[in-house]
Amino acid sequence: MHANVFAAVLSCLVLMSSAAQAQAPAFRKDVLPLLQRQCVACHTTGEEQGQLGLAPTLAYASLVGKAAVQAPMPRVDPGKPERSYLLHKLRGTHLDNGGSGMRMPMGQEQLGAGELGMLAAWIKAGAPDN
Ligand code: HEC
Numbered sequence: 001m002h003a004n005v006f007a008a009v010l011s012c013l014v015l016m017s018s019a020a021q022a023q024a025p026a027f028r029k030d031v032l033p034l035l036q037r038q039c040v041a042c043h044t045t046g047e048e049q050g051q052l053g054l055a056p057t058l059a060y061a062s063l064v065g066k067a068a069v070q071a072p073m074p075r076v077d078p079g080k081p082e083r084s085y086l087l088h089k090l091r092g093t094h095l096d097n098g099g100s101g102m103r104m105p106m107g108q109e110q111l112g113a114g115e116l117g118m119l120a121a122w123i124k125a126g127a128p129d130n
Contacts, residue, residue, distance in 0.1 A: 024121065024122070024125050025118045025119075025121050025122040025125070026122075026128070026130045027060060027122065027127075027128060027129055027130050028130065030118055030122065031118075031119065031122055032056060032059060034111075034115060034118075034119075035054045035059055036054075036056065038105045038108060038111070039054050039104070039105055040054045040055060042105075042106065045058070046058065046062060050069065050101075051069050052069075052075070060129050062075070063075045063076045063086060063127075064076045064078060064127045064129070065077075065078065068085035068099070070085070070094070070099045070100045070101055071085045071088070071094065071097060071098045071099035071100075072098050073085050073097070073098070076123055076127050077123070078123065078126045078127040079123070079124060079125075079126050079127075080123070080124075081119075081120040081123045081124055084123050085097070085099060086119070087116070087119060087120060087123065089101075089103065089104045090103070090104050090105075090110075090111050090116060090119070091103075091116060092110070
C-alpha cells in the first residue's frame with residue numbers, strides 16, 4: 001500500500017477507536033444516575049426484598065461479580081451481558097434464565113431500548129468502575 005494511503009487509513013482507525021471509547025458508557029455518569037432515578041427507592045441498603053443495595057456507595061459492589069439471589073448467575077458478569085441477571089430482570093427474560101419474580105423496575109414503566117442498550121454496552125466493556 002502507498003505510504004500516504006496507509007497513514008490516512010491508520011489515522012482514521014485511531015480516530016474511530018478513540019470516538020468509540022469516548023462513547024462507552026461510564027458507571028458514574030450513565031449507570032448510577034439511572035439506578036438512583038428508578039431503583040434506589042426500593043433497593044437502598046440491601047435489607048429490602050431482592051437483597052440488592054443500590055445506594056450510591058453500595059451499588060457497584062452489589063452488582064458486579066455478585067451472585068444473584070434468584071438465579072444461578074451473577075447480577076453483572078463483566079464482559080457478558082447474557083450472563084448478567086440484572087439485564088434479564090430489566091428485559092423481562094429472567095424467567096427463561098432460571099430466575100423468578102417480577103420484571104424490573106417493579107410497578108414502573110419498563111426501561112427503553114436506549115437504556116437497556118447502554119447497560120448492555122457497559123457490561124460488555126467489562127463493567128468498569130469509572
Ligand atoms: C417498587 C419497588 C421496586 C422497584 C422500583 C425496583 N425493584 Fe427490583 N425488586 C423489588 C422486589 C420486591 C424484588 C424481589 C421480588 C421480585 O423479584 O419480584 C426485586 C428484585 C430485584 C432483583 C433480583 C435480585 C437478585 O439478586 O435476585 C434485581 C436484579 C432488581 N430487583 C433490580 C432492579 C432494578 C435495576 C431496578 C431499577 C431499574 C429495580 N429493581 C426497581 C422491588 C423493586
